[in-house]
Every structure is written in structure tokens, then in C-alpha cells.
Amino acid sequence: MAALRRFKFVRDPDPEEVGENIEQFLHWLDGPGCLLLTGEDSSRTRALVTLLHGNEPSGLFALYRWLRSGRRPAVNVVCIVASVAAALEPPLFEHRMLPRARDLNRCFRPPFDDAQGELAEEILELLRLHHPETVVDIHNTSGSGPSFGVCCHMDRQHDALVSLFTQRLIVSDLGLGALMELSEQQRPTVTVEVGGRLDEEAHELAFEGMCRYFESEDVLRPAQTDWGLELLRDPIRLELRENVTLTYAEAPCDNYDITLLPDIEHHNFGGVGDDTLLGWAGSEATRLFRAQDAGGHCAVSRLVRIEDGNIYPAQPLKLFMITTNALIAHADCLFYAVRDDGSTICH
Ligand SMILES: [Zn+2]
Secondary structure, three states: OOOOOOOEEEEOOOOOOOOOOHHHHHHHHOOOEEEEEOOOEEEEEEEEEEOOOOOOOHHHHHHHHHHHHOOOOOEEEEEEEOOHHHHHOOOOOOOOOOOOOOOHHHOOOOOOOOHHHHHHHHHHHHHHHHOOOOEEEEEEEOOOOOOEEEEOOOOHHHHHHHHOOOOEEEEOOOOOOOHHHOOHHHOOEEEEEEEEOOOHHHHHHHHHHHHHHHHOOOOOOOOOOOOOOEEEEOOEEEEEOOOOOEEEOOOOOOOOOEEEOHHHHHHOOOEEOOOOOOEEEOOOHHHHEEOEOOOOOEOHHHHEEEEOOEEEEOOOEEEEOOOOOHHHHHHOOOEEEEEOOOOOOOO
16 A cells, blocks of 8 residues: 655645645645545545646646635545646646656556656555545647547446546557556546647636536436537557657658658548558658557558558548657657547458
């Protein structure tokens, strides 16, 4: 059992107490924070997690706005604010994590033996102690783009929870060590990506969704009006092979193995045909990229094809979480893909 050494605990903070602005709020937290809000019905608890990534502020903005409003939630809420130190590292909200630290949202599985692992373990311990009926983890995407939810398996409860925020749901169980992979004890856990980290719209959505999450009597019952979620099932990640170089430009750059078009992120969640130019490369796709389907088979040739040095989708696809940041592409992946009807790419 993890000792809770890092967290600052505050129950029902006063609206004045949390600071005059978001920076003061961060300084007041001064490290990972656990805010316990007492609900009208104090027999039940929900959990809100945010700022796992220090450069994704929408959830924190929303929580600050909520605390300043002096409102009271329908049930108890345990609010976990994680990467306060990374957020405070100048310039404010620019660091996903502190330099050389692991990505916190890849640390929710053993071993918990570095600082990030210990922080993840303490978050898990807090969730065990409070046994919330649901967990919502609010993130931003690095580029601009629409909002979406992510969960590991699809049922009416996850569906209802995500619908508080957005109408698009990715169902994915990649086993990366993300918080939302821990839907143990029948506790629905979802990640919500409210949109771009610099987008006012994303901050607004985080707040509106948070109000619904905090104030609804029942967040697990599907809403009366069923708009229907757009489902994207078991996406495959397109990754770079070791030592493959990548850049983004309007024309092929000979010094790089791969050049991708800078506006590739405009395809986020839209369909791409097999004739949509994505970029250029001088070598075979399987020597540059790596991709694995759920069965563990190489899926590169089902995702992209290279013809006369041009990169195209191998078939009509829906691409999302597309990055135009080469560092993220190297550390994480270039994009996620499903077939254009939202189903998984199988053999
Ligand atoms: Zn994130």
C-alpha cells in the first residue's frame, strides 16, 4: 500500500482560499493536490482527475472556476490534480512533465519505482481509499481538434459518462499503463480529451462537462435523448521505427527519411481516401513505420502505402490524434487509425 506523502489534502476549500487567478491556485496547491468536495448526498463519491499532463490546463481551469463559484456537488467529489510542479515550471503550462520524467499517464502499472511511478501509485491509492463510483480524467490534445472520450471497453455506463462531455468515443485497450485502463471493481473510468490545450472552446467544454458530472444525480444512466456516440473501435497506432527521421513540410525534405504535410492534422477524425497524399518517403513503409494490430500482427501495409515516394493511406481510413510535432511522433506515435466506418482494421 502506498504512503500518501506527496499530496496536499483540502476539504471543501473556501472560494477565496484558492487564489485570485490560476497561477495563484497552482501555487496554493504547491504540488499534487487532493480536494475533497462534500456533496448534497455525502454517501456517494465520484472522482475527477486532471493535469496528469502539466501542459493540458482545461480541466484545471474548470476546477478552479467551479471552486470559485462556491457551488456544491450532488455527491462527494474527490478531485486529484497531479502534475502541478510540471505546470508551474516556467513557462506556465508548457511542460507535459518535468524534464527527463516519464509520462505520468504511462505509469499506472508496476514498477512504481521512480518519482512518476510513486505519484501514479499514490493516485491509485487515493482512488482505492475513496472508492468512487466513477472516474473522469480530463486531458487536452496538443494540437487543435475536436473533443473525444476514450475508454477500455464499451457499455451503457461508459457511454453515459462520456456523453456528459462529448459525442465521440474511442474504445481502446492498448495496455499502455494509462489511468483509464484501470476499470477494476466495476468502476467506470474514462478519459476525456476536451480539445486543444490552447482553445477557449476546450476550456468551456471542460467546465460544462464538469458541471454535469458534479451536479447530476446519476451519471451512469444514459441520457433520455440518445444522440448516439460516434464509435471508433480498437485503433491501430502508426509509430516510427528506431532512428527514422521525420519532419513536416510542404515539399519533400531530402535530409529526412519521412516528410509529412504540415496540415495532416486537418484530417483529425475525418475520413481519408486511399488517394489522399499524406507526405513523402524514400524507402519502403515497413522499414520506416511500425504498427501492430490486436492480434500482434504487423499492420503497416494496411495503414499506409508508398508509391513513387508518395505516402498514401493503404485504404479509406479515419485518422485521429494526429500530431505535427516530430518529438511526440517519435516518443508516442504519428496517429491512430480505424477503418472509415469506425471499425478496427483487421486482416
Ligand atoms: Zn494528456
